[in-house]
Amino acid sequence: MENRILLVTELGPDGHLKSSIRSLLAAAKALKGDTDVLIWGGDTTSALVEAQHLPGIHRVLNGSGATLAEGLAEMLCALVRPLARQYTHILTAATAIGKNWMPRLAALEDVAMISDVVGVESSDTFIRPIYAGSIWATVCCPESLKLMTVRTTAFPGVEGERTEPVPVENLPCPAAMPLSTRISVHTHAQEGRPSLENARVVVSGGRGLGSAEHYEALLGPLAEELNAALGASRAAVDLGYAPNDVQVGQTGKVVAPDLYIAIGISGAIQHLAGMQTSRVIVAINKDPDAPIFAVADYGLVGDLNLLVPELTAALQK
Template identity: 50%
Template structure:
């Protein structure tokens, strides 16, 4: 069997979530082909060819693919879909935009956000905000799957030597157009790929406190900064910082939750972190149920003291 992985990239390099997606695909076995659909994306294709375990890279290069418009990516995938038993995409905004369109056109049921591969036709995925794991079996001839990156360790970005084959891109669908993109520029690691995250909640009381209390700790640790939905809704932190079921799903080596009570929505986004440290004045806060280390106390005293000791 041959598996297609749709790569998320910036026309120059492969995004981290694609490496986790390839790890999931490798658990099935068989040859893995990677599709790089973009414009002037030769560098991204060369990067994909170096990934361990990749048999072939397919490069579809055309102006209508430059901005990753879902309709044009989908149409390009459909020209080659019949050659594959599985089509994988990362469960990011990019993958979630493309995969359902492909599944609908193929008239198959998409399997979303898998966290484990049981066999070639059976997968595990979280439901009920991660409180239960469903085992899903598919008998579709072509299985369209999105992969939750926190469920799989990434494959090595180096070590492969796959060939790069150019394929024809589908014509512009003409039903959408790229207008503009505003990209947040961060001086810190990107939230979904950071090894350490310092995250704040409603307990911080204000955006000023969020900055004053958390930034020094994050600076010393070289950490990304996150926030609960309550903190984002209150305007303490930008939307890009939100961790949770409706935000970003993360699984860093260390997650420090400051002033976060631990609503189920937030836990769904971070409970797979390797080590969780919770700081909260409420000893009954749900966050302590998933924490490896808990500190009950006033965050305005404990966090500066912790920062000073690092």
């Protein structure tokens, strides 16, 4: 049977398509089959045209309306569920939103779900990390409908645009449900920095920074110089040096930038799981035996309080 694949993608805060859709396209390509893209949001106008020009797809399904603006799991399930059985595979990125609604849909459809897919072996066999990424499991899913969240960093994005737009099918916007409502949103100020998921360079700090003041004072200028996003280890988040949404690791965000600079991070397995597919890794740490050096392309042993300002100053030249 021919695979029929649905890629469900959320929009960025600017209303445009997120680049992660191109990684979902890569995963779909590995699965082989007819591929549709579903976009959803309060207003999908900008993203719709972008989606219509994605390579290798058949059509775009458009879910646009007030009840979808908040990305609530209950609403996304109401949107996707009526279509679900038209497909053999439904994929979404393993983001906070994707991890929230996909398992709900799986239970509604009475199918097992595969989380955090990092590899596609065949149309029913997938690789996913377990135990904080220290082990990879190869899992066979015999369900007729295969639902999965995809770790997009594991799939290099498909490039290209089509010249002729694909057709659009507008989906009915689900009616409001009383189960849950969003009453407020607090977005952490990024101060003009790129977001962790999209940044070409990530500067991350750990316990070695010593305080929230040091975290910002030492890493902020370096990040600015490199146009980098700021990240943190779980230890730094636990100690209150950095907000939780910049935590890099198995239970936080998984990133794979061109350059990842780990500062004062020892390299616990759960942190490594979140960054070890970065193209180039630099580690600065005072402990020459820190596990982070085992994955770093370039290691610098010494006092970060001296080395980081020195690095920032050298870049400014």
